[in-house]
Amino acid sequence: MTPDHDEVGIGAFASALGDLECKPENIPDFEALWRGVSPPGADFATMGCTTFRKMSGAVETYVVDAVRRSLRAADVSPADVDHIVLATSDPTVALLPPDFAVDVLGAVGLVDCVPHLLSLQRCCSSISALRHGWHLFADPDVSHVVVVALDFTPDDRERLRTYAVFGDAATSCVLSRRDPGLVRLLSSAVYVDDEGLRGRDTFVSRQTVADRTLSSVLRASGRRLEQITKVFPANLHQPLTLFNATAAGLRLETLHYIDTLAANGHCGNCDWMINLSDYHEKVGIVPGGIYLAQSSANGFYACGLLEGSAR
Amino acid sequence: MGADDYRRTFAEFLATQPMTSDVTYEQVATAKTRDDLGISSLNMILVLVNYLKERTNDTVALRPEWVSRLTDMDGIVSVLREIDASMAAPARA
Numbered sequence: 001m002t003p004d005h006d007e008v009g010i011g012a013f014a015s016a017l018g019d020l021e022c023k024p025e026n027i028p029d030f031e032a033l034w035r036g037v038s039p040p041g042a043d044f045a046t047m048g049c050t051t052f053r054k055m056s057g058a059v060e061t062y063v064v065d066a067v068r069r070s071l072r073a074a075d076v077s078p079a080d081v082d083h084i085v086l087a088t089s090d091p092t093v094a095l096l097p098p099d100f101a102v103d104v105l106g107a108v109g110l111v112d113c114v115p116h117l118l119s120l121q122r123c124c125s126s127i128s129a130l131r132h133g134w135h136l137f138a139d140p141d142v143s144h145v146v147v148v149a150l151d152f153t154p155d156d157r158e159r160l161r162t163y164a165v166f167g168d169a170a171t172s173c174v175l176s177r178r179d180p181g182l183v184r185l186l187s188s189a190v191y192v193d194d195e196g197l198r199g200r201d202t203f204v205s206r207q208t209v210a211d212r213t214l215s216s217v218l219r220a221s222g223r224r225l226e227q228i229t230k231v232f233p234a235n236l237h238q239p240l241t242l243f244n245a246t247a248a249g250l251r252l253e254t255l256h257y258i259d260t261l262a263a264n265g266h267c268g269n270c271d272w273m274i275n276l277s278d279y280h281e282k283v284g285i286v287p288g289g290i291y292l293a294q295s296s297a298n299g300f301y302a303c304g305l306l307e308g309s310a311r
Numbered sequence: 312m313g314a315d316d317y318r319r320t321f322a323e324f325l326a327t328q329p330m331t332s333d334v335t336y337e338q339v340a341t342a343k344t345r346d347d348l349g350i351s352s353l354n355m356i357l358v359l360v361n362y363l364k365e366r367t368n369d370t371v372a373l374r375p376e377w378v379s380r381l382t383d384m385d386g387i388v389s390v391l392r393e394i395d396a397s398m399a400a401p402a403r404a
Contacts, residue, residue, distance in 0.1 A: 039354035041329025046357075162353055203352060204379045243356045247378040 009181025
Protein backbone atom coordinates (compact mmCIF):
# COMPACT_ATOMS: atom_id res chain seq x y z
CA MET A 1 0.00 0.00 0.00
CA THR A 2 1.21 3.50 -0.75
CA PRO A 3 0.89 6.35 1.76
CA ASP A 4 -2.10 7.51 -0.32
CA HIS A 5 -3.87 4.28 0.46
CA ASP A 6 -3.70 5.07 4.19
CA GLU A 7 -6.10 7.93 3.46
CA VAL A 8 -8.72 5.61 1.99
CA GLY A 9 -11.61 4.76 4.29
CA ILE A 10 -14.25 2.09 3.78
CA GLY A 11 -17.74 2.63 5.12
CA ALA A 12 -21.44 3.18 4.40
CA PHE A 13 -22.14 -0.55 4.33
CA ALA A 14 -25.67 -1.31 3.10
CA SER A 15 -27.53 -4.57 2.60
CA ALA A 16 -30.53 -5.21 0.35
CA LEU A 17 -31.66 -8.68 1.37
CA GLY A 18 -34.22 -10.63 -0.60
CA ASP A 19 -37.62 -9.24 0.37
CA LEU A 20 -39.34 -12.61 0.97
CA GLU A 21 -38.58 -14.46 4.18
CA CYS A 22 -38.82 -18.20 3.54
CA LYS A 23 -38.27 -21.35 5.56
CA PRO A 24 -35.99 -24.01 4.07
CA GLU A 25 -38.44 -26.70 5.20
CA ASN A 26 -41.06 -25.14 2.90
CA ILE A 27 -38.97 -25.69 -0.23
CA PRO A 28 -40.80 -28.32 -2.33
CA ASP A 29 -39.33 -31.80 -1.72
CA PHE A 30 -37.22 -30.42 1.13
CA GLU A 31 -36.75 -33.81 2.82
CA ALA A 32 -35.57 -35.51 -0.37
CA LEU A 33 -33.33 -32.58 -1.30
CA TRP A 34 -31.73 -32.48 2.16
CA ARG A 35 -31.19 -36.24 2.14
CA GLY A 36 -29.51 -35.87 -1.23
CA VAL A 37 -26.88 -33.41 -0.01
CA SER A 38 -26.32 -34.41 3.62
CA PRO A 39 -24.99 -37.41 5.55
CA PRO A 40 -27.75 -39.96 6.23
CA GLY A 41 -29.82 -38.94 9.25
CA ALA A 42 -28.12 -35.56 9.64
CA ASP A 43 -30.41 -33.19 11.51
CA PHE A 44 -31.04 -30.06 9.42
CA ALA A 45 -31.93 -28.12 12.59
CA THR A 46 -28.30 -28.28 13.74
CA MET A 47 -27.11 -26.45 10.59
CA GLY A 48 -28.15 -23.10 12.05
CA CYS A 49 -30.31 -21.70 9.23
CA THR A 50 -33.92 -20.99 10.23
CA THR A 51 -34.98 -18.78 7.33
CA PHE A 52 -33.48 -17.53 4.07
CA ARG A 53 -34.25 -14.45 2.00
CA LYS A 54 -35.52 -14.62 -1.54
CA MET A 55 -35.63 -11.84 -4.14
CA SER A 56 -39.11 -11.48 -5.65
CA GLY A 57 -37.95 -8.95 -8.26
CA ALA A 58 -35.05 -8.36 -10.62
CA VAL A 59 -31.60 -8.39 -9.03
CA GLU A 60 -30.85 -4.89 -10.40
CA THR A 61 -33.52 -3.49 -8.06
CA TYR A 62 -31.67 -4.78 -5.00
CA VAL A 63 -28.26 -3.69 -6.25
CA VAL A 64 -29.56 -0.18 -6.99
CA ASP A 65 -31.22 -0.01 -3.57
CA ALA A 66 -28.01 -1.04 -1.76
CA VAL A 67 -25.81 1.38 -3.74
CA ARG A 68 -28.20 4.31 -3.28
CA ARG A 69 -28.30 3.72 0.46
CA SER A 70 -24.51 3.44 0.65
CA LEU A 71 -24.02 6.70 -1.24
CA ARG A 72 -26.57 8.50 0.94
CA ALA A 73 -24.87 7.20 4.09
CA ALA A 74 -21.45 8.27 2.78
CA ASP A 75 -22.84 11.63 1.64
CA VAL A 76 -21.31 11.08 -1.78
CA SER A 77 -23.06 12.27 -4.94
CA PRO A 78 -23.50 9.53 -7.59
CA ALA A 79 -21.81 11.88 -10.06
CA ASP A 80 -18.63 11.80 -7.95
CA VAL A 81 -18.18 8.01 -8.00
CA ASP A 82 -15.23 7.05 -10.21
CA HIS A 83 -15.57 3.25 -10.23
CA ILE A 84 -18.07 0.60 -9.22
CA VAL A 85 -16.72 -2.92 -8.66
CA LEU A 86 -19.37 -5.63 -8.73
CA ALA A 87 -18.63 -9.11 -7.38
CA THR A 88 -20.61 -12.28 -7.71
CA SER A 89 -20.16 -16.02 -7.80
CA ASP A 90 -19.59 -17.89 -11.06
CA PRO A 91 -23.14 -19.30 -11.50
CA THR A 92 -24.71 -15.88 -10.87
CA VAL A 93 -22.69 -14.22 -13.63
CA ALA A 94 -24.56 -16.30 -16.17
CA LEU A 95 -27.88 -15.06 -14.74
CA LEU A 96 -27.15 -11.34 -15.12
CA PRO A 97 -29.04 -9.56 -17.92
CA PRO A 98 -26.92 -8.25 -20.83
CA ASP A 99 -27.40 -4.60 -19.86
CA PHE A 100 -26.94 -5.16 -16.14
CA ALA A 101 -24.12 -2.66 -15.60
CA VAL A 102 -25.69 0.02 -17.82
CA ASP A 103 -29.01 -0.36 -16.00
CA VAL A 104 -27.38 -0.03 -12.57
CA LEU A 105 -25.29 2.99 -13.62
CA GLY A 106 -28.35 4.68 -15.12
CA ALA A 107 -30.69 3.99 -12.23
CA VAL A 108 -28.24 5.25 -9.59
CA GLY A 109 -27.05 8.22 -11.66
CA LEU A 110 -23.42 7.07 -11.89
CA VAL A 111 -22.64 9.26 -14.90
CA ASP A 112 -18.83 9.30 -14.69
CA CYS A 113 -18.20 5.85 -13.30
CA VAL A 114 -16.31 2.87 -14.74
CA PRO A 115 -18.00 -0.49 -14.04
CA HIS A 116 -15.94 -3.58 -13.19
CA LEU A 117 -17.06 -7.16 -12.66
CA LEU A 118 -15.09 -9.54 -10.48
CA SER A 119 -15.99 -13.22 -10.43
CA LEU A 120 -14.64 -16.75 -11.01
CA GLN A 121 -13.55 -16.98 -7.35
CA ARG A 122 -16.91 -18.27 -6.19
CA CYS A 123 -17.89 -16.70 -2.86
CA CYS A 124 -14.41 -15.22 -2.42
CA SER A 125 -14.93 -12.77 -5.31
CA SER A 126 -16.16 -9.90 -3.11
CA ILE A 127 -13.01 -9.82 -0.99
CA SER A 128 -11.02 -9.65 -4.23
CA ALA A 129 -13.39 -6.86 -5.32
CA LEU A 130 -12.59 -4.93 -2.16
CA ARG A 131 -8.89 -5.49 -2.84
CA HIS A 132 -9.33 -4.35 -6.47
CA GLY A 133 -11.35 -1.31 -5.43
CA TRP A 134 -8.66 -0.37 -2.94
CA HIS A 135 -5.93 -0.63 -5.57
CA LEU A 136 -7.84 1.71 -7.90
CA PHE A 137 -6.78 4.52 -5.55
CA ALA A 138 -3.27 4.19 -6.98
CA ASP A 139 -4.69 6.65 -9.53
CA PRO A 140 -4.53 10.02 -7.73
CA ASP A 141 -7.63 11.21 -9.59
CA VAL A 142 -9.83 8.55 -7.99
CA SER A 143 -11.89 9.84 -5.06
CA HIS A 144 -14.73 7.36 -4.59
CA VAL A 145 -15.16 3.67 -5.41
CA VAL A 146 -18.27 1.61 -4.69
CA VAL A 147 -17.86 -2.12 -4.06
CA VAL A 148 -20.94 -4.29 -4.51
CA ALA A 149 -21.52 -7.98 -3.78
CA LEU A 150 -24.56 -9.81 -5.12
CA ASP A 151 -25.73 -13.39 -5.20
CA PHE A 152 -29.10 -15.01 -5.77
CA THR A 153 -30.58 -18.41 -6.59
CA PRO A 154 -33.70 -18.37 -8.79
CA ASP A 155 -34.59 -22.04 -8.26
CA ASP A 156 -35.33 -22.83 -4.61
CA ARG A 157 -34.38 -26.45 -5.20
CA GLU A 158 -30.80 -25.28 -5.79
CA ARG A 159 -30.55 -23.57 -2.41
CA LEU A 160 -29.83 -26.64 -0.30
CA ARG A 161 -26.19 -27.66 -0.53
CA THR A 162 -23.85 -29.92 1.40
CA TYR A 163 -22.15 -26.90 2.91
CA ALA A 164 -24.86 -24.18 3.13
CA VAL A 165 -28.39 -22.94 2.45
CA PHE A 166 -28.27 -20.19 -0.16
CA GLY A 167 -30.12 -16.90 0.33
CA ASP A 168 -30.39 -13.82 -1.90
CA ALA A 169 -28.83 -10.43 -1.22
CA ALA A 170 -26.94 -7.46 -2.58
CA THR A 171 -24.57 -5.48 -0.36
CA SER A 172 -22.39 -2.46 -0.95
CA CYS A 173 -19.87 -0.13 0.63
CA VAL A 174 -18.07 3.05 -0.34
CA LEU A 175 -14.30 3.58 -0.45
CA SER A 176 -13.34 7.25 -0.26
CA ARG A 177 -10.06 9.12 -0.27
CA ARG A 178 -9.54 11.40 2.69
CA ASP A 179 -12.56 10.04 4.53
CA PRO A 180 -11.87 7.67 7.44
CA GLY A 181 -15.07 5.72 6.82
CA LEU A 182 -15.68 2.91 9.29
CA VAL A 183 -12.60 0.77 8.58
CA ARG A 184 -9.50 0.77 6.43
CA LEU A 185 -7.93 -2.15 4.63
CA LEU A 186 -4.65 -3.26 6.18
CA SER A 187 -4.04 -6.19 3.86
CA SER A 188 -5.86 -8.78 1.79
CA ALA A 189 -5.18 -12.08 0.09
CA VAL A 190 -6.89 -14.81 -1.86
CA TYR A 191 -5.34 -18.20 -2.59
CA VAL A 192 -6.34 -21.28 -4.54
CA ASP A 193 -6.74 -24.84 -3.29
CA ASP A 194 -6.17 -26.72 -6.53
CA GLU A 195 -7.62 -29.95 -5.12
CA GLY A 196 -10.74 -28.03 -4.12
CA LEU A 197 -11.14 -26.61 -7.62
CA ARG A 198 -11.25 -30.18 -8.91
CA GLY A 199 -13.69 -31.34 -6.23
CA ARG A 200 -11.01 -33.39 -4.45
CA ASP A 201 -10.38 -31.11 -1.49
CA THR A 202 -9.48 -32.63 1.84
CA PHE A 203 -9.24 -31.41 5.41
CA VAL A 204 -5.53 -30.94 4.79
CA SER A 205 -5.90 -29.02 1.51
CA ARG A 206 -8.52 -26.72 3.05
CA GLN A 207 -6.43 -26.12 6.15
CA THR A 208 -3.35 -25.43 4.03
CA VAL A 209 -5.01 -22.76 1.89
CA ALA A 210 -6.54 -21.14 4.99
CA ASP A 211 -3.17 -21.05 6.76
CA ARG A 212 -1.49 -19.63 3.67
CA THR A 213 -4.06 -16.86 3.26
CA LEU A 214 -4.19 -15.89 6.92
CA SER A 215 -0.40 -15.90 7.20
CA SER A 216 -0.22 -13.64 4.16
CA VAL A 217 -2.57 -10.95 5.52
CA LEU A 218 -1.02 -11.04 8.98
CA ARG A 219 2.52 -10.83 7.63
CA ALA A 220 1.64 -7.98 5.26
CA SER A 221 -0.03 -5.98 8.01
CA GLY A 222 2.42 -6.77 10.82
CA ARG A 223 -0.50 -7.96 12.98
CA ARG A 224 -0.94 -11.18 14.95
CA LEU A 225 -3.85 -13.62 14.95
CA GLU A 226 -4.55 -12.90 18.62
CA GLN A 227 -5.12 -9.23 17.82
CA ILE A 228 -8.22 -9.95 15.73
CA THR A 229 -11.28 -8.59 17.55
CA LYS A 230 -13.96 -10.11 15.32
CA VAL A 231 -14.17 -12.34 12.27
CA PHE A 232 -16.90 -11.88 9.66
CA PRO A 233 -16.98 -15.29 7.97
CA ALA A 234 -19.04 -16.97 5.27
CA ASN A 235 -22.33 -18.31 6.66
CA LEU A 236 -21.82 -21.98 5.90
CA HIS A 237 -23.65 -24.66 7.93
CA GLN A 238 -22.83 -23.92 11.55
CA PRO A 239 -20.75 -27.07 12.26
CA LEU A 240 -18.73 -26.38 9.10
CA THR A 241 -18.21 -22.72 9.97
CA LEU A 242 -16.96 -23.67 13.43
CA PHE A 243 -14.76 -26.47 12.11
CA ASN A 244 -13.24 -24.32 9.36
CA ALA A 245 -12.50 -21.53 11.83
CA THR A 246 -10.84 -23.95 14.24
CA ALA A 247 -8.81 -25.48 11.43
CA ALA A 248 -7.54 -22.00 10.56
CA GLY A 249 -6.62 -21.29 14.17
CA LEU A 250 -9.32 -18.64 14.66
CA ARG A 251 -10.87 -18.36 18.11
CA LEU A 252 -14.52 -19.38 17.94
CA GLU A 253 -15.60 -16.54 20.23
CA THR A 254 -14.37 -14.06 17.62
CA LEU A 255 -16.82 -15.29 14.95
CA HIS A 256 -19.84 -13.09 14.26
CA TYR A 257 -22.38 -14.93 12.10
CA ILE A 258 -24.92 -16.90 14.15
CA ASP A 259 -27.89 -14.50 13.93
CA THR A 260 -27.36 -13.65 10.27
CA LEU A 261 -26.93 -17.32 9.37
CA ALA A 262 -30.20 -18.11 11.16
CA ALA A 263 -32.08 -15.29 9.41
CA ASN A 264 -30.54 -15.16 5.93
CA GLY A 265 -28.63 -18.36 5.23
CA HIS A 266 -25.51 -18.06 3.08
CA CYS A 267 -25.80 -15.07 0.75
CA GLY A 268 -22.69 -15.99 -1.20
CA ASN A 269 -20.37 -13.04 -1.66
CA CYS A 270 -22.47 -10.80 0.59
CA ASP A 271 -21.90 -12.60 3.90
CA TRP A 272 -18.87 -10.75 5.22
CA MET A 273 -20.50 -7.36 4.59
CA ILE A 274 -23.80 -8.51 6.15
CA ASN A 275 -21.95 -9.81 9.21
CA LEU A 276 -19.81 -6.69 9.54
CA SER A 277 -22.91 -4.45 9.32
CA ASP A 278 -24.81 -6.59 11.84
CA TYR A 279 -21.87 -6.46 14.25
CA HIS A 280 -21.51 -2.69 13.87
CA GLU A 281 -25.22 -2.20 14.50
CA LYS A 282 -25.27 -4.40 17.60
CA VAL A 283 -21.83 -3.87 19.11
CA GLY A 284 -19.94 -1.26 17.11
CA ILE A 285 -16.69 -1.27 15.17
CA VAL A 286 -14.16 0.54 17.36
CA PRO A 287 -11.25 2.72 16.22
CA GLY A 288 -8.06 0.66 16.21
CA GLY A 289 -9.91 -2.66 16.46
CA ILE A 290 -8.68 -5.38 14.08
CA TYR A 291 -11.35 -7.21 12.07
CA LEU A 292 -11.16 -10.03 9.56
CA ALA A 293 -13.45 -10.28 6.54
CA GLN A 294 -13.19 -13.91 5.52
CA SER A 295 -14.67 -16.15 2.90
CA SER A 296 -14.08 -19.68 1.70
CA ALA A 297 -15.37 -21.79 -1.15
CA ASN A 298 -14.39 -25.00 -2.88
CA GLY A 299 -10.97 -24.12 -4.21
CA PHE A 300 -10.57 -20.68 -2.65
CA TYR A 301 -9.88 -18.91 0.64
CA ALA A 302 -9.91 -15.12 0.97
CA CYS A 303 -9.25 -12.65 3.77
CA GLY A 304 -9.33 -8.90 4.18
CA LEU A 305 -7.78 -7.56 7.37
CA LEU A 306 -9.48 -4.35 8.45
CA GLU A 307 -8.77 -1.77 11.12
CA GLY A 308 -11.45 0.39 12.74
CA SER A 309 -10.91 3.98 11.61
CA ALA A 310 -10.17 6.84 13.96
CA ARG A 311 -13.17 9.14 13.71
CA MET B 312 -6.68 -48.35 26.19
CA GLY B 313 -4.82 -49.36 23.06
CA ALA B 314 -5.54 -48.34 19.48
CA ASP B 315 -7.67 -51.45 18.89
CA ASP B 316 -9.75 -50.67 21.96
CA TYR B 317 -10.28 -47.18 20.62
CA ARG B 318 -11.46 -48.61 17.31
CA ARG B 319 -14.14 -50.35 19.38
CA THR B 320 -14.93 -47.11 21.22
CA PHE B 321 -15.24 -45.36 17.89
CA ALA B 322 -17.46 -48.11 16.48
CA GLU B 323 -19.70 -47.99 19.54
CA PHE B 324 -20.02 -44.25 19.22
CA LEU B 325 -20.77 -44.44 15.49
CA ALA B 326 -23.56 -46.90 16.27
CA THR B 327 -25.28 -44.25 18.41
CA GLN B 328 -25.21 -41.63 15.65
CA PRO B 329 -28.04 -41.47 13.12
CA MET B 330 -25.56 -40.69 10.30
CA THR B 331 -23.42 -43.77 10.97
CA SER B 332 -25.66 -46.24 12.78
CA ASP B 333 -25.16 -48.88 10.08
CA VAL B 334 -21.37 -49.00 10.52
CA THR B 335 -20.23 -52.16 12.33
CA TYR B 336 -17.22 -52.82 14.55
CA GLU B 337 -15.88 -55.28 11.99
CA GLN B 338 -15.87 -52.54 9.37
CA VAL B 339 -14.16 -50.10 11.73
CA ALA B 340 -11.59 -52.71 12.76
CA THR B 341 -10.43 -53.28 9.18
CA ALA B 342 -10.90 -49.82 7.68
CA LYS B 343 -7.85 -47.79 6.71
CA THR B 344 -9.61 -44.49 6.03
CA ARG B 345 -13.00 -43.01 6.83
CA ASP B 346 -13.82 -43.26 3.12
CA ASP B 347 -13.78 -47.04 3.64
CA LEU B 348 -16.68 -46.51 6.06
CA GLY B 349 -18.51 -44.10 3.76
CA ILE B 350 -18.01 -41.21 6.17
CA SER B 351 -17.89 -37.91 4.25
CA SER B 352 -16.04 -34.85 5.51
CA LEU B 353 -19.27 -33.18 6.72
CA ASN B 354 -20.25 -36.44 8.39
CA MET B 355 -16.85 -36.66 10.13
CA ILE B 356 -17.25 -33.10 11.37
CA LEU B 357 -20.72 -33.86 12.76
CA VAL B 358 -19.49 -37.07 14.42
CA LEU B 359 -16.58 -35.23 16.01
CA VAL B 360 -18.75 -32.35 17.21
CA ASN B 361 -21.17 -34.85 18.75
CA TYR B 362 -18.32 -36.83 20.32
CA LEU B 363 -16.97 -33.69 21.98
CA LYS B 364 -20.43 -32.80 23.22
CA GLU B 365 -21.39 -36.22 24.54
CA ARG B 366 -18.03 -37.33 25.97
CA THR B 367 -16.83 -33.99 27.36
CA ASN B 368 -19.97 -31.85 27.53
CA ASP B 369 -18.06 -29.43 25.29
CA THR B 370 -15.40 -28.84 27.93
CA VAL B 371 -12.80 -29.94 25.36
CA ALA B 372 -12.56 -27.83 22.21
CA LEU B 373 -11.53 -28.91 18.73
CA ARG B 374 -7.85 -28.24 18.04
CA PRO B 375 -6.33 -27.15 14.71
CA GLU B 376 -3.67 -29.87 14.92
CA TRP B 377 -6.37 -32.57 14.91
CA VAL B 378 -7.79 -31.52 11.53
CA SER B 379 -5.15 -33.19 9.37
CA ARG B 380 -5.63 -36.47 11.28
CA LEU B 381 -9.32 -36.88 10.50
CA THR B 382 -8.89 -38.80 7.26
CA ASP B 383 -7.23 -42.11 8.12
CA MET B 384 -8.49 -44.39 10.86
CA ASP B 385 -5.30 -44.31 12.92
CA GLY B 386 -5.45 -40.54 12.95
CA ILE B 387 -9.11 -40.44 13.91
CA VAL B 388 -8.55 -42.91 16.74
CA SER B 389 -5.59 -40.88 18.00
CA VAL B 390 -7.78 -37.77 18.10
CA LEU B 391 -10.45 -39.58 20.12
CA ARG B 392 -7.78 -40.76 22.56
CA GLU B 393 -6.55 -37.20 22.98
CA ILE B 394 -10.08 -35.93 23.55
CA ASP B 395 -10.67 -38.50 26.27
CA ALA B 396 -7.22 -37.85 27.75
CA SER B 397 -7.95 -34.11 27.86
CA MET B 398 -11.13 -34.90 29.71
CA ALA B 399 -9.37 -37.19 32.15
CA ALA B 400 -6.45 -34.85 32.83
CA PRO B 401 -6.74 -33.02 36.16
CA ALA B 402 -7.43 -29.31 35.89
CA ARG B 403 -4.33 -27.17 36.29
CA ALA B 404 -4.28 -24.12 38.47
